[in-house]
Amino acid sequence: MLRYFVNFIFPPRCAGCGALLPLSSRELICPECLAEASGSDMPAVEYSHCRLISSALYEGSAKNLIKEMKFRNTRSCAKILARVMTDSFIKHSSGFSPEIIIPVPLHKSRKNERGYNQSALIAKSIARLLKIPFSASKLQRTRNTPSQRGLHPAERIKNVKGAFIVSGKVPQAVLLIDDVATTGATINECAATLKSAGAKRVVALTFSKT
Ligand SMILES: [Zn+2]
Numbered sequence: 001m002l003r004y005f006v007n008f009i010f011p012p013r014c015a016g017c018g019a020l021l022p023l024s025s026r027e028l029i030c031p032e033c034l035a036e037a038s039g040s041d042m043p044a045v046e047y048s049h050c051r052l053i054s055s056a057l058y059e060g061s062a063k064n065l066i067k068e069m070k071f072r073n074t075r076s077c078a079k080i081l082a083r084v085m086t087d088s089f090i091k092h093s094s095g096f097s098p099e100i101i102i103p104v105p106l107h108k109s110r111k112n113e114r115g116y117n118q119s120a121l122i123a124k125s126i127a128r129l130l131k132i133p134f135s136a137s138k139l140q141r142t143r144n145t146p147s148q149r150g151l152h153p154a155e156r157i158k159n160v161k162g163a164f165i166v167s168g169k170v171p172q173a174v175l176l177i178d179d180v181a182t183t184g185a186t187i188n189e190c191a192a193t194l195k196s197a198g199a200k201r202v203v204a205l206t207f208s209k210t
Contacts, residue, residue, distance in 0.1 A: 015068035015077055016061030028068070028076045033061035038084045042209055044092055047184045049191035050176065050202040054209035055081075055088040058180055062208050066179055069118055078118060081179065081207045082125030089130070089175070089205050096203050098175035101127040101134045104190055105164070107144035122207070123177035132175070139190060140165050148182065156185035164190055166197035174199045181206040 012021040016033025027034075037056045045052040056062035069077035103123035111117050120136045127134035143163045148156050174194050181187055181204070191202035 015073060016064050028073055029065070029080050036060065037062050037065065038087055045184065047188040047191070049188050049195055050204045052181055052184055052187060052204045052206065052209070053088055053092045054181060054206045055084045056208050058208040058210040066208060069179070074116065074118065075121065078121040079125050082122050082129060085122065085205055085207050086126050086129045096173065096201065098132055098173045098203065099171035101132050101175045101177060102139050102194070103136055104176065104178040104186060105139050105141045107141040109144050119178045122179060126177060138167060138170060139194065140167065148186065153183045153185065156183050160186050160189045164193040166193055170194050170198040172198070172200040174202045176202055176204040178204065178206045180208045180210065182210045
């Protein structure tokens with residue numbers, strides 16, 4: 001009843017395409033956008049330290065969902081992304097069974113500024129869906145690296161080199177979570193760091209890939 005009332009005053013719009021949603025809607029996404037994000041079968045990409053599984057290309061409703069998560073409905077969008085990503089993971093995991101789920105960390109100063117790490121929110125949700133332990137403290141960012149935006153692939157690799165540190169030992173099979181992957185420099189560096197602390201195999205899972 002309350003939801004209906006709130007929705008009546010602020011009509012809910014789809015986070016993917018902006019279309020008005022039914023007043024009774026519990027979701028922030030319309031069925032078409034959900035199908036579009038879930039339906040695009042992205043081929044897995046192999047990097048030197050990990051394999052990357054992604055759900056959708058960074059365009060259209062997938063891009064809008066990420067933006068909506070960053071600037072407004074953070075938690076609701078993180079849950080939608082987590083559901084789509086979990087489906088992609090189950091479809092493409094090829095028998096890989098992770099012992100721990102770890103998000104790509106933000107540097108403390110950036111986390112304080114924003115108040116949360118969106119990748120950690122998504123990872124926590126995925127951990128609940130897959131019933132696998134989650135840790136946001138195992139992998140940390142030691143340097144507040146400048147944004148990767150606008151950098152060439154080689155510069156991106158240099159920019160994140162040595163930027164992460166692991167506390168304690170890491171289980172052998174790790175599922176690494178981020179919202180978007182571009183060249184893969186960040187996730188590959190995270191995977192290398194996890195491997196130096198005991199991981200044997202790292203699979204990265206992102207919602208989107210540019
Ligand atoms: Zn939509």
